[in-house]
Structure formats: structure tokens, C-alpha cells
Amino acid sequence: MTAMNKPTYSLSELANLVGGTVHGNGDVSISAVGTLAGAKAHQISFLTNPKYKSQLASTQAGAVIVHSNLQDEVPCAALVADNPHAVFAKIAQLFDTTPPVASGIADTAIVAPSANIGSNVSLGHNVLIEENVVLGDGVVIGANTVIRKGARIGADSIIYPNVTIYHDVQIGKRVTVHSQTVIGAAGFGYANDKGTWLPIPQTGSVIIGDDSQIGASSSIDRGALDDTVLGTNVIIDNQVQIGHNCIIGDHSCVCGHTGIAGSCNIGKHVIIAGGVGVNGHISICDNVQVTGYTMVVQDIKEPGVYSSGQPAQPNKQWRKNTVQLQKIGSLFSRVRALEKQV
Numbered sequence: 028m029t030a031m032n033k034p035t036y037s038l039s040e041l042a043n044l045v046g047g048t049v050h051g052n053g054d055v056s057i058s059a060v061g062t063l064a065g066a067k068a069h070q071i072s073f074l075t076n077p078k079y080k081s082q083l084a085s086t087q088a089g090a091v092i093v094h095s096n097l098q099d100e101v102p103c104a105a106l107v108a109d110n111p112h113a114v115f116a117k118i119a120q121l122f123d124t125t126p127p128v129a130s131g132i133a134d135t136a137i138v139a140p141s142a143n144i145g146s147n148v149s150l151g152h153n154v155l156i157e158e159n160v161v162l163g164d165g166v167v168i169g170a171n172t173v174i175r176k177g178a179r180i181g182a183d184s185i186i187y188p189n190v191t192i193y194h195d196v197q198i199g200k201r202v203t204v205h206s207q208t209v210i211g212a213a214g215f216g217y218a219n220d221k222g223t224w225l226p227i228p229q230t231g232s233v234i235i236g237d238d239s240q241i242g243a244s245s246s247i248d249r250g251a252l253d254d255t256v257l258g259t260n261v262i263i264d265n266q267v268q269i270g271h272n273c274i275i276g277d278h279s280c281v282c283g284h285t286g287i288a289g290s291c292n293i294g295k296h297v298i299i300a301g302g303v304g305v306n307g308h309i310s311i312c313d314n315v316q317v318t319g320y321t322m323v324v325q326d327i328k329e330p331g332v333y334s335s336g337q338p339a340q341p342n343k344q345w346r347k348n349t350v351q352l353q354k355i356g357s358l359f360s361r362v363r364a365l366e367k368q369v
Contacts, residue, residue, distance in 0.1 A: 033058055034121065038090050038104050041071070046119040047108035050098045055089045060119045062090065070105070071321055072116040092118075128169040151188060163200065173212075174213075180238065194250060199237035205265070207244040210235070214248040214255075214271020214289060227251060229271060236261065236277070245269075248289070258295070278311065302336070 035362040036044070039053035061070035063079055066088035072082055073092035083091065084101060092111040108114040129151035132138075136150040142160040150156070151170035160174050163182035168174065169238075170188040178192050181200035186192070190204050193211030204210065216227035231250020235257045241247070242265035249255060249273040257275035263269070267281050270289035279297040281287070288307035293299075297311055300319040311317075312328045320336030328334060 033124075035069075036121070037164075038071075038106060041118055041121075042106055043123070045114050047092070047106045047114055049104065050101070050107050051090075054102045057089055059122050060115065061088060062092070070146075071115075071118060073111045074113045115206035128167045128187055145182065147349075157194075169206070178211075187243075193233075195232045196249070197231070197232065197234045199235055199239065199259070202235055202239045202241070203344075204241045205243040205245075208241050208246070210241070210247045211249045212246060212249050216251045216271060216289075231255065231272065233257075240269065242283070259329055264301070270307065282319075 035058040035105045037055050038049055038055045038057060040301055041057060042049050042053070045232045056069060057071045061067065061072050063072045063082040063086045065087060068087060068089045070088050071090045071092065072086060073167040073303055074080065074215040075248060085100060086102065088103060090115070091105055092106045092108055092114050093101055094109065094111055095107050098105050098107050106114065129149040129171045132148070132150045133152040134153070135152045136154040138144065138150070138156040139160065140160045142156045142162070143156045143344050144162050145164035147165045148162050149167045151168060151172070151349065153171045153297065154168050155173045156162070157174060157176045160305035161179060163177040163184070165183040166180050167185045169186060169190070171186060171326050171355060172186055172190045174180070175194040177195040179259045180186070180198045181202065183200055184198055184202040186204045187206040189206045191209045192198070196320050211233045213229040217224045217236040218227055229249050230249050231252055232257045233247050233249050236259035240262045242263055244261055244265055245267040247255060247257070247269045248271040253331055254275045255269065255272055258279070260277060261275050261276045262280045264281060264283040266283050268286040270287055270291070272290045273283070273293070275289055276295035276297065278295055279293060281299045282301040284301050285299055285308055287302045287305040287307045290308045291305050292310045294315065294319045298316045299318060303313040303317050303323065305323045309326055311325055312330060314330035315327050317323060318332065318334040318336065323333050
């Protein structure tokens with residue numbers, strides 16, 4: 028690797044760092060990642076989706092990460108791996124050019140005397156750290172972020188600018204929280220008294236496990252009595268709403284614009300695609316995949332893939348189908364009457 032700001036590795040060096048075996052020229056120099064269609068000679072790309080296989084023969088990449096069943100079809104050097112996408116992710120991290128969120132402690136940061144700040148912590152401009160907050164070693168807090176009383180953030184976590192973390196929230200180690208996200212706001216709990224809504228104090232908190240990622244502009248509500256809990260290595264996309272007292276198991280994924288109502292219990296290794304709505308008090312078992320725009324209104328007790336969203340179709344056909352759908356009730360009654368006659 029060079030000492031330049033932009034690191035360069037030989038393909039053999041990359042294989043030693045991230046795993047895999049070299050097929051072809053291991054001395055080719057790589058300093059960036061790219062797509063099959065757009066990569067240049069100094070870049071490395073990958074192929075896992077058969078949709079893009081047609082781009083392999085004409086790629087100008089210096090190297091391509093592929094499974095062993097494609098290594099002989101690569102027109103350049105190849106890095107052969109059982110999981111090309113995961114290997115690509117590791118290499119992309121080596122070439123990541125994202126600037127640091129903060130460096131050192133800005134003179135405009137405000138830290139309460141009772142806060143416990145670890146070593147090598149960085150606080151951006153106008154950060155507010157309230158009473159009894161605990162920040163582990165290496166924590167980075169971006170500008171204008173507010174960490175309220177009693178919150179705890181584990182070592183090496185990164186909080187981007189303009190995040191609000193409410194009181195007593197607990198965030199694990201190596202967690203990333205992106206901008207405009209709010210963690211620990213009051214859950215949506217109200218009682219109706221003769222037409223008047225009475226707020227119910229939300230006295231639980233939020234606990235987020237190690238190695239989790241929370242996208243931008245998402246909201247994770249605190250629990251009403253018990254805590255809202257996200258397990259280890261849970262990844263949450265942008266603009267996701269997670270209601271109070273939800274539990275999301277380890278290694279699960281929630282994609283953008285999904286809304287999860289309160290008191291849902293979601294298992295481990297669950298993938299919830301974009302735009303999904305999950306009704307309150309729903310349980311979803313481990314190893315479930317919910318496809319985009321599905322509405323989950325009852326418990327899911329068996330692993331598998333679940334769908335209810337309707338794919339787009341020509342408007343004329345949709346209008347016709349909608350009219351026919353409205354007639355299903357009368358058609359069902361007619362069929363039952365005919366069955367009785369038979």
C-alpha cells in the first residue's frame with residue numbers, strides 16, 4: 028500500500044486482506060472500486076447479479092470479484108470468492124473517502140461536568156452533552172447533535188451531525204447513526220377521555236446493540252414501560268419509523284419508508300423491504316423476508332417470503348381489475364347458491 032492519501036493495493040494484497048484467491052495477474056494495482064460498466068483499469072468491480080453478466084465481457088476494470096463458476100469468463104484479473112458481494116464490501120471500506128465526522132473537541136461543544144467522556148472522543152461544533160452522559164473511547168459526535176441526560180454510547184460509535192438522542196438511551200459499540208435521526212422520542216401513547224387525548228408518559232428507553240446502523244431521518248421511539256430494543260448488527264434504512272416497545276432481533280434489516288407500529292416483536296435475520304407497514308402487536312419469527320409495500324396485519328409464524336403489495340400495471344388494466352374485484356362478493360354468493368342447487 029502506498030503512503031498517499033489514496034491507498035493503492037495489488038490484487039494479491041487485497042486477497043490477503045479480505046480473503047479469496049487470485050485468478051490471473053495478482054500484481055495489478057487497484058486504488059478504487061467501480062461498476063462493471065463504468066470501472067477503469069485502476070478499479071475493481073464485482074458480479075453477483077445475473078442481470079449484469081452481459082457487462083462482464085466488455086468491462087474495463089482492472090479486476091473483478093466473482094464466484095469460481097465465473098472465473099474463466101472474466102476478461103481481466105479476478106478475485107475469486109464464495110461471497111463476492113461481501114468481499115466487495117470489505118474492499119470498498121479500504122478505499123472509503125468519507126471525511127471524518129469530527130476531529131478533536133470543538134471549542135463550541137458544551138459538555139456537562141458530570142458527563143463521562145472516554146479517550147480519543149471527537150465532538151463537532153455546537154454539540155451538547157448533558158448531565159451523566161457516558162461516551163466510550165473513540166466515539167465521534169457530529170456538529171449540532173444533542174445527547175440528553177444519562178444516555179450511553181459505546182466505544183467507536185459514530186453519530187453524524189444533527190442527531191438527537193434522548194435521555195437514558197443506550198447505544199452499543201461501533202454503532203453508526205446518520206443525520207436527522209431521533210432516538211428515544213416519546214412513543215405514540217395516548218388515552219381517550221371523553222374525546223380528549225391524554226398523553227401517557229413514556230418511561231421506558233431505547234437499547235441498540237453493537238455494530239448496528241441507523242439511517243438518516245429515522246425515528247426510534249422509546250418504550251412506554253419496557254424498552255424498545257434493537258439487537259446486534261441491526262441495519263435500519265433512511266426514513267424508517269419504529270414504534271414504542273418494538274423488539275428487533277440480531278442481524279435484521281429494515282428498508283426505507285417502512286413503518287413499524289408499537290409492540291411488534293421481530294425475530295433474527297428478518298429482512299423487511301421498503302414501504303412495508305407492520306401493524307401493532309405483531310410477531311414475526313426468525314428468517315422471514317417481507318417484500319416491498321406489504322401490509323403485515325397478522326403474526327408470521329413460519330420462515331419464508333411474504334408479500335401483499337400489488338405490482339404496477341397499465342392503468343386501463345388496473346381499472347378493469349378494480350371493477351372486477353368489487354364484484355367478488357356477489358360472485359361468491361352466486362357460486363354458493365349454485366353449489367346448494369347441485
